[in-house]
Amino acid sequence: MNERPAGWVPRRQSSNYARLVAYDALRAVNTEDAYANLILPGMVSRARLNRSDAAFATNLAYGTLRLQGRWDAMIARCSQGRTLADIDPRALDLLRLGCYQLIELKTPPHAAINETVALARNELGQGIAGFVNAVLRRVSERRNAWRGIIENSTASREEFLAVWHSHPRWIVRQLESSLAAAGRSTEVEAVLEANNTPAKVALACRNISPEHLKARIERAKMTWEDPYLVPSAVLLASGDPHRLWPVRDGVAGVQDEGSQLISAIVTEASISGKDKSWLDMCAGPGGKTATIAATAARRGVRVFANEPQAHRLDLVEENIAPWADTVALREGDGRDIGAQEPDSYDRILVDAPCSGLGALRRRPEARWRKKESDLAALTQLQGELLDSAYRALRPGGLLLYTTCSPVLAETRDVIAAFLERTAGAELGDVTVTANRRALRPVASRGMTVQLWPDIHHTDAMYMARILKSASASEFAPASRRS
Numbered sequence: 001m002n003e004r005p006a007g008w009v010p011r012r013q014s015s016n017y018a019r020l021v022a023y024d025a026l027r028a029v030n031t032e033d034a035y036a037n038l039i040l041p042g043m044v045s046r047a048r049l050n051r052s053d054a055a056f057a058t059n060l061a062y063g064t065l066r067l068q069g070r071w072d073a074m075i076a077r078c079s080q081g082r083t084l085a086d087i088d089p090r091a092l093d094l095l096r097l098g099c100y101q102l103i104e105l106k107t108p109p110h111a112a113i114n115e116t117v118a119l120a121r122n123e124l125g126q127g128i129a130g131f132v133n134a135v136l137r138r139v140s141e142r143r144n145a146w147r148g149i150i151e152n153s154t155a156s157r158e159e160f161l162a163v164w165h166s167h168p169r170w171i172v173r174q175l176e177s178s179l180a181a182a183g184r185s186t187e188v189e190a191v192l193e194a195n196n197t198p199a200k201v202a203l204a205c206r207n208i209s210p211e212h213l214k215a216r217i218e219r220a221k222m223t224w225e226d227p228y229l230v231p232s233a234v235l236l237a238s239g240d241p242h243r244l245w246p247v248r249d250g251v252a253g254v255q256d257e258g259s260q261l262i263s264a265i266v267t268e269a270s271i272s273g274k275d276k277s278w279l280d281m282c283a284g285p286g287g288k289t290a291t292i293a294a295t296a297a298r299r300g301v302r303v304f305a306n307e308p309q310a311h312r313l314d315l316v317e318e319n320i321a322p323w324a325d326t327v328a329l330r331e332g333d334g335r336d337i338g339a340q341e342p343d344s345y346d347r348i349l350v351d352a353p354c355s356g357l358g359a360l361r362r363r364p365e366a367r368w369r370k371k372e373s374d375l376a377a378l379t380q381l382q383g384e385l386l387d388s389a390y391r392a393l394r395p396g397g398l399l400l401y402t403t404c405s406p407v408l409a410e411t412r413d414v415i416a417a418f419l420e421r422t423a424g425a426e427l428g429d430v431t432v433t434a435n436r437r438a439l440r441p442v443a444s445r446g447m448t449v450q451l452w453p454d455i456h457h458t459d460a461m462y463m464a465r466i467l468k469s470a471s472a473s474e475f476a477p478a479s480r481r482s
């Protein structure tokens with residue numbers, strides 16, 4: 001007999017824990033504005049995932065979020081007339097998770113669909129599970145054709161790039177302008193792809209040799225790789241850096257190679273005369289401060305680290321703990337320092353608050369939260385910080401302006417406007433020190449440097465050096481703040 005006893009129901013397929021954790025993370029990011037990198041570790045440990053499931057859950061959550069724009073375009077084309085706004089947001093997150101597995105991870109369709117549908121049934125009920133099943137089957141049927149489908153159904157190349165590489169259109173436009181200024185106008189797709197490729201963990205050797213750090217990595221059964229840009233960096237190919245005591249003790253630190261290059265330029269660019277007092281005007285959370293402080297301690301230099309946000313100053317304090325005798329902390333607005341301490345510092349770093357469009361690889365959800373309208377306030381602040389830093393610099397010293405953004409308004413234009421309003425200030429050549437310090441040539445925009453994730457495997461950092469001559473201090477701009 002093939003008849004089921006009364007009351008019999010099919011055994012519910014249990015949800016896969018790694019997928020459930022990834023789904024919960026997506027919900028938190030998309031409903032509570034949570035940051036995936038902050039919430040995931042806690043979720044993974046509460047679910048008691050083993051190491052490989054933890055890695056899978058993290059990959060699922062990050063990959064799904066990073067390419068969310070692409071998944072949404074596919075889902076919209078497979079929902080038979082429903083718009084994204086018509087779809088239950090919980091089902092939409094599940095569909096995105098399924099698309100990532102089908103298209104990017106190349107999970108066999110039966111596994112990707114069945115696991116996602118099981119999750120939908122267990123979390124949201126049978127009705128939604130049926131809808132999820134139908135949409136994912138349609139996505140899967142065309143799984144090798146999606147790039148062409150989207151290319152043929154978007155109105156312009158810019159729209160296609162934005163959708164396929166999952167970036168807001170205004171960001172694609174900003175990157176295109178910046179690349180054009182760097183003579184790379186046809187290469188935006190490479191940068192968009194790099195923004196969707198997770199960054200390798202780079203370690204800075206602050207008070208430890210690279211050889212010693214590599215030996216510790218091997219003893220911890222992790223693997224290292226050679227650096228791409230900075231000779232003293234070590235890349236961690238696998239494993240959690242915080243399991244390494246040199247990282248826990250602060251003698252090594254997680255720091256992008258571009259950021260390490262900036263720290264090296266601050267300490268090594270040549271200046272004439274006294275060299276005893278350095279200012280890190282925008283220090284939080286203190287990655288560059290710590291690397292700079294390690295050199296300063298060896299040379300008997302005092303570092304002053306300023307940061308207006310108390311909780312970020314706490315992070316600076318933690319990061320510079322091994323050099324607490326070398327670094328003095330200041331909680332305040334960098335724009336006040338020029339008037340308070342004119343002609344005082346031998347070297348100044350203005351690592352300015354910026355849009356962060358150069359670091360999109362790091363935070364999978366960040367690109368959707370940024371707004372083009374924020375740029376005006378940022379560029380105003382950047383200019384004011386630069387004015388203040390110039391006043392605080394002693395003639396002949398080093399002033400380095402940096403951003404983790406390639407946006408022209410925050411880089412080239414801030415510098416051009418500063419030079420125009422500041423009699424006596426000149427643009428120095430930062431490319432010479434950068435190229436002397438780097439393992440391979442860095443891209444230059446004239447005498448400034450612009451790094452790119454696709455070429456240099458770093459965040460897209462910008463660096464400009466400003467010179468102040470002995471006669472210039474009398475021309476230093478007064479504060480522009482009202």
Ligand SMILES: C[S@@+](CC[C@H](N)C(=O)[O-])C[C@H]1O[C@@H](n2cnc3c(N)ncnc32)[C@H](O)[C@@H]1O
Pocket residue numbers: 259281282283284285286287288289306307308309312332333334335351352353354385404
């Ligand atoms: C790009 S982050 C600096 C990163 C840091 N140099 C590092 O390597 O870890 C910019 C910092 O500038 C701070 N900031 C914002 N407004 C500021 C102001 N008016 N004066 C000084 N710093 C400011 C922000 O709070 C933020 O911590």
